């Protein structure tokens with residue numbers, strides 16, 4: 558089990574790492590601890606690190622990597638290790654990858670303990686310590702209760718530590734986000750990333766964690782962890798992105814998508830229907846026109862026939878005019894009749 562655990566402050570990363578250490582007997586290698594230890598023991602690397610820190614500089618990655626190499630070479634890391642506090646950026650992740658593959662100990666998974674920012678915020682801002690007995694409570698998740706059970710049967714004298722105020726916590730979460738996002742993308746590309754839901758009971762989260770780690774009994778028993786989904790890391794606090802809010806948003810987005818899809822398909826159907834109607838009409842029109850279309854001869858003679866008709870009409874008109882013109886008028890006819898009668902009478 559060679560593991561990097563990623564998780565925001567308050568995600569329970571430390572607690573879960575401890576559970577893994579106990580169950581699988583592998584060391585948790587914290588670069589912070591390594592540094593402090595090396596400085597205290599005044600090793601060569603420790604002295605170098607101290608010089609940098611005294612000068613107000615960051616300890617160079619090469620020093621930290623050398624410490625990691627030394628630590629992982631010890632026998633207790635033969636079965637595996639959990640790295641804590643390193644890598645914090647992509648350059649460190651790259652350097653770590655090179656070191657581990659040289660040592661023949663490449664990482665087999667990187668687990669992101671995913672938790673909603675709102676939940677984190679509550680966990681972190683709700684933390685209260687008792688001035689008297691030093692017990693740590695959480696006004697949201699682990700309140701001290703009504704029964705006074707502090708020393709001398711008194712109620713606890715709770716106070717909020719200065720770095721648990723909202724502003725400091727917001728800043729810590731922002732720093733974590735900014736650091737972790739590129740690492741998440743980095744390990745996702747290398748198919749090492751597993752994302753587990755870090756909300757809920759400690760033991761449930763641990764069960765999820767075990768299923769996500771290759772080589773554990775839980776992973777082997779066929780209950781495979783869901784593959785790392787493309788999931789946006791939790792957003793900045795204070796934006797109201799609760800789990801329920803997220804679910805609602807998701808549902809709404811889905812509904813909108815479906816509606817758009819339906820509308821599109823309706824438009825498509827309508828368009829295609831209109832097209833097919835148009836096509837049919839055109840076809841029918843063509844057929845009709847073809848059916849009633851005059852023959853070429855007909856078309857060629859049409860003007861002639863028209864001319865013929867009008868000529869006939871003209872002839873008829875002329876003839877009738879001629880007849881009218883040549884017909885004697887009624888008066889003339891009457892005169893003629895009178896003359897005839899007179900002639901008859903004379904005879």
Ligand SMILES: [Zn+2]
Pocket residue numbers: 687688689690691692706707708712713714
């Ligand atoms: Zn107390």
